[in-house]
Amino acid sequence: MALAMNGGAAVMRGQWPQWPRVSESVLRSATEALVSGRWAVSGDWNGRQPLDRELGRRFAAYSGTNYCVPVDHGSSALVLALLSTGVKPGDEVIVPGLTWVATASAVARIGAVPVLVDIDRETLCISVEAVVRAITPRTRAVIAVHLYSAMADVERLERICAEHGIVFLEDCAQAYGAQWDGRPAGSFGRAAAFSTQQGKALTSGEGGLFVTSDDEVRDRAEMYRGDGRRYMSASPQNSRSQLVEFAEVQGWNMHLSEVQAAILLDGVAELPQLDEKRRSAAAYLDRAMEASLAEWFAPVRAHEKNAVRGYYHYALRLRLDAWGGIPVAQICEALSAELGLFSHVTYPPLSHHPLLDPRRLWGDAERWDLTRFPLPVAELAQRSTILIHHSALLADEDELDSIPEALRKLVDHQGELRAA
Numbered sequence: 001m002a003l004a005m006n007g008g009a010a011v012m013r014g015q016w017p018q019w020p021r022v023s024e025s026v027l028r029s030a031t032e033a034l035v036s037g038r039w040a041v042s043g044d045w046n047g048r049q050p051l052d053r054e055l056g057r058r059f060a061a062y063s064g065t066n067y068c069v070p071v072d073h074g075s076s077a078l079v080l081a082l083l084s085t086g087v088k089p090g091d092e093v094i095v096p097g098l099t100w101v102a103t104a105s106a107v108a109r110i111g112a113v114p115v116l117v118d119i120d121r122e123t124l125c126i127s128v129e130a131v132v133r134a135i136t137p138r139t140r141a142v143i144a145v146h147l148y149s150a151m152a153d154v155e156r157l158e159r160i161c162a163e164h165g166i167v168f169l170e171d172c173a174q175a176y177g178a179q180w181d182g183r184p185a186g187s188f189g190r191a192a193a194f195s196t197q198q199g200k201a202l203t204s205g206e207g208g209l210f211v212t213s214d215d216e217v218r219d220r221a222e223m224y225r226g227d228g229r230r231y232m233s234a235s236p237q238n239s240r241s242q243l244v245e246f247a248e249v250q251g252w253n254m255h256l257s258e259v260q261a262a263i264l265l266d267g268v269a270e271l272p273q274l275d276e277k278r279r280s281a282a283a284y285l286d287r288a289m290e291a292s293l294a295e296w297f298a299p300v301r302a303h304e305k306n307a308v309r310g311y312y313h314y315a316l317r318l319r320l321d322a323w324g325g326i327p328v329a330q331i332c333e334a335l336s337a338e339l340g341l342f343s344h345v346t347y348p349p350l351s352h353h354p355l356l357d358p359r360r361l362w363g364d365a366e367r368w369d370l371t372r373f374p375l376p377v378a379e380l381a382q383r384s385t386i387l388i389h390h391s392a393l394l395a396d397e398d399e400l401d402s403i404p405e406a407l408r409k410l411v412d413h414q415g416e417l418r419a420a
């Protein structure tokens with residue numbers, strides 16, 4: 001039987017779960033928000049507190065923090081994290097060389113300078129040793145990204161940042177459901193950012209969630225997201241809006257709409273159960289790979305304290321020696337065809353990202369030149385990592401079995417892959 005990419009029958013015959021999910025209850029929640037007449041936090045008072053507030057409370061509880069400020073994008077949550085913890089233009093902010101570009105472009109957006117460091121071989125998250133080496137007197141913050149399915153070593157990073165008087169921040173866009181030693185991702189940094197963009201494990205199409213346990217940071221974040229206004233929970237008397245001008249910080253409009261808040265409230269309610277389903281499916285795949293594919297593939301491993309993982313992608317590594325130079329992109333394409341599902345290779349290292357080209361950024365070109373940061377481990381990850389979207393982990397075992405079966409088929413058809 002030929003590979004599906006060459007016209008053979010695909011391994012997967014069934015259907016993968018639809019993502020995003022459209023349940024009866026989310027339809028009801030979104031409709032209720034629409035007919036309520038209040039589509040925005042800044043909209044007219046209608047006798048009810050906005051859903052934005054309720055979402056903030058629920059998500060703070062989920063993430064083990066005191067406060068959550070919902071925002072329009074995960075990128076905005078990152079910008080708020082930087083601004084509300086006092087990062088200023090010209091400050092250096094350490095970010096991992098392997099992440100979605102938004103982690104570094106948020107730093108650039110406020111005029112601070114991203115400093116790229118390499119990743120850990122096992123977890124693919126920021127390397128603690130590399131962070132220590134990159135700290136200078138101009139370093140103001142470190143952003144740890146919990147990438148794909150593993151957490152960065154938050155415990156050591158938090159301690160190192162405290163010792164150096166540096167702000168520790170978490171990019172949790174991919175870390176729903178993850179815990180370190182029983183504590184949720186997002187509760188370690190002075191502030192943390194989640195994204196609810198369409199692909200993420202909690203979604204409203206676009207959106208983001210900023211979290212912190214610090215009163216002052218929360219207060220500033222709320223003003224930054226609301227054009228300098230604070231939210232007043234009392235029903236307004238002479239103003240029809242619940243937002244009151246303070247302008248202690250400048251701010252922009254980064255509000256999430258009430259319809260998005262309704263969708264997220266519904267999503268947060270089912271999130272713990274979906275987190276658990278993804279986790280057990282991933283463990284099932286880990287076992288299947290261990291049992292018969294270990295010579296060719298290895299799942300990405302997490303630190304032992306991160307035993308409770310949160311899955312954005314199920315990430316697996318090729319054992320490069322076993323594949324005799326067949327490029328990962330080709331293996332990925334063949335796998336996608338077998339599964340009827342897009343699997344991806346990992347992001348390219350940020351050192352050569354076109355959005356971070358110094359000619360496009362302001363300030364002093366030399367400080368901005370990110371090509372000066374060597375990222376050998378991130379480069380190796382790019383040559384060897386395959387990603388399967390978390391929605392596949394919501395499938396039943398019959399469908400899940402097609403993943404190790406497809407991987408086995410690729411192993412058995414290496415000649416065909418090599419000839420392609």
Ligand SMILES: *Cc1c(COP(=O)(O)O)cnc(C)c1O
Pocket residue numbers: 073074075076099100102103145171173174195196197206207208
């Ligand atoms: C998705 C993502 C973001 C950005 O979130 P948006 O909602 O798209 O702005 C930031 N960091 C990481 C790691 C992400 O995966």
